[in-house]
Amino acid sequence: MGTTGEKLRVEREAKGLTLEDVERATRIRAKYLAALEADDRSAFVSPSQARGFLKNYAEYLGLESEPLLAEAFPARPGRPVIAPNAQLPKPKAPPPPLKARAQPPTQPNAAQGPAQPAGPLKLGPPGATTRQSRLVTPEADRRFRWSWLWSVDTLLGVSVTAALVMLLVWGAAELELTNQLLATPTRSTVSLAEATAEITQATQTPEVTPTVDSPLPTARPNASGVNLVLRVDQRTWLRIVVDGTMTFQGLLPPGELREIAGVQKVEIWTANAGGTRILFNGQDQGSLGGYGDTLVRVFTPEGASAPTPTVAP
Numbered sequence: 001m002g003t004t005g006e007k008l009r010v011e012r013e014a015k016g017l018t019l020e021d022v023e024r025a026t027r028i029r030a031k032y033l034a035a036l037e038a039d040d041r042s043a044f045v046s047p048s049q050a051r052g053f054l055k056n057y058a059e060y061l062g063l064e065s066e067p068l069l070a071e072a073f074p075a076r077p078g079r080p081v082i083a084p085n086a087q088l089p090k091p092k093a094p095p096p097p098l099k100a101r102a103q104p105p106t107q108p109n110a111a112q113g114p115a116q117p118a119g120p121l122k123l124g125p126p127g128a129t130t131r132q133s134r135l136v137t138p139e140a141d142r143r144f145r146w147s148w149l150w151s152v153d154t155l156l157g158v159s160v161t162a163a164l165v166m167l168l169v170w171g172a173a174e175l176e177l178t179n180q181l182l183a184t185p186t187r188s189t190v191s192l193a194e195a196t197a198e199i200t201q202a203t204q205t206p207e208v209t210p211t212v213d214s215p216l217p218t219a220r221p222n223a224s225g226v227n228l229v230l231r232v233d234q235r236t237w238l239r240i241v242v243d244g245t246m247t248f249q250g251l252l253p254p255g256e257l258r259e260i261a262g263v264q265k266v267e268i269w270t271a272n273a274g275g276t277r278i279l280f281n282g283q284d285q286g287s288l289g290g291y292g293d294t295l296v297r298v299f300t301p302e303g304a305s306a307p308t309p310t311v312a313p
Contacts, residue, residue, distance in 0.1 A: 003039050004036075004039060004054070004068050004071050004072040005036055005037040005038055005039040006037070007063070007068065008036060008037050008057060008058065008061065008063075008068075009037040011061045011062070011063060012037075012061060015061065019033050019034060022057070022060065025060060026056050026057060026060050028053050028056060028057065031043065032044065032053050033053075033057060036050075036053060036054055036057055039072070047073065050072075050073075051069060051072075051073060054068060054069060054072060055069060224263075224301065225261065225262055225263045225264070225301060226260075226261065226262040226263070226264075226265065226266045226280075226281070226299050226300060226301060227259075227260075227261050227280075227281050227282075228259070228260040228261075228262075228266055228268075228278060228279065228280055228281075228299060229257070229258075229259055229260075229278070229279035230257070230258045230259075230260060230268065230276065230277070230278055230279075231255075231256070231257050231258075231276075231277045231279075232252045232253065232254055232255065232256040232257075232275060232276060232277075233254060233255075233274075233275045233276070233277055233287075234254055234272050234274065234275025234276075234291065235251065235252070235253055235254055235272070235275065236251070236252060236270055236271055236272035236275045236276055237250070237251050237252075237270070237271040237272070238250070238251075238252055238268065238269065238270050238271075238276070239267075239268075239269035240258075240260060240266070240267070240268060240269075241266070241267040241269070242260060242261075242262040242265075242266050243262050243263055243264050243265060243266075244265070247260075254275070262299075264300065264301075265298060265299070265300050266298070266299045266300075267296060267297070267298050267299075268288070268296070268297045268298075268299070269296050270288060270294070270295065270296075270297075271294050272291060272292055272293070272294075273287060273288040273289025273290060273291075273292075273293040273294070273295050274287050274288075274289060274290045274291030274292065274293065275287070275291060276288045278297070278299075278304075280299055280304055281301075285304065
């Protein structure tokens with residue numbers, strides 16, 4: 001009657017169906033349906049796909065699928081064909097191993113002495129021991145102990161312990177640093193009288209030795225605020241307060257040069273006004289006073305003055 005593909009095509013045309021009609025009904029693309037009718041197996045990915053499409057196509061047309069499958073995919077010679085629901089016999093379990101024949105006990109010989117106990121003879125170097133019917137030499141026993149000591153669990157425990165110790169040391173160091181910072185005073189309240197007494201104790205009246213009147217360096221431009229260049233011509237004690245924060249306090253040697261920048265106010269406390277020279281916002285102010293004079297000078301964006309200074313923090 002023809003090939004499998006011709007049977008499918010004849011049945012489809014007898015029902016008045018097109019490949020597109022079958023594609024919509026079976027969800028099988030038309031190119032695969034055409035390949036089945038042309039008996040072309042190369043269009044399919046695998047034989048399993050071709051068999052499945054052929055079975056669905058034949059059942060949709062009302063044909064028996066098993067004869068068509070057997071015709072389109074004949075069994076290979078030498079290989080049995082197994083039905084889908086066939087029950088295969090279970091494989092037999094292998095026979096148990098034969099037990100070794102028991103050796104008859106040997107008769108003792110009076111000339112050879114008493115009989116030795118039956119059993120396998122184990123030989124080994126001096127000092128060898130047996131562990132669970134195995135011969136273990138001292139070297140193997142030591143290697144076994146070291147391998148147990150350096151197991152994965154042991155290394156993991158050592159690593160975790162070392163990490164905890166490092167964490168504790170780091171935490172103690174951070175706590176000590178925090179305590180030191182909290183114990184360090186950051187602000188101090190000093191009155192003008194206390195500052196004058198401290199100046200008198202810390203310094204001596206400097207010798208009046210005039211210095212060469214050399215010009216101060218040009219200050220960096222500052223669009224707003226207070227910009228000072230301070231030069232020490234004589235050894236003096238100074239306190240510098242910028243915008244309410246003390247930035248320096250102590251003795252300065254001759255020739256020391258400092259640049260000071262503030263936003264609202266800069267206070268200069270000096271124990272030797274004649275040895276302290278100021279350049280204020282690009283203008284040379286000269287010495288702040290006479291040699292050995294103790295005074296306070298306040299600089300703001302509006303100018304310089306000598307009022308009672310605010311309490312230095």
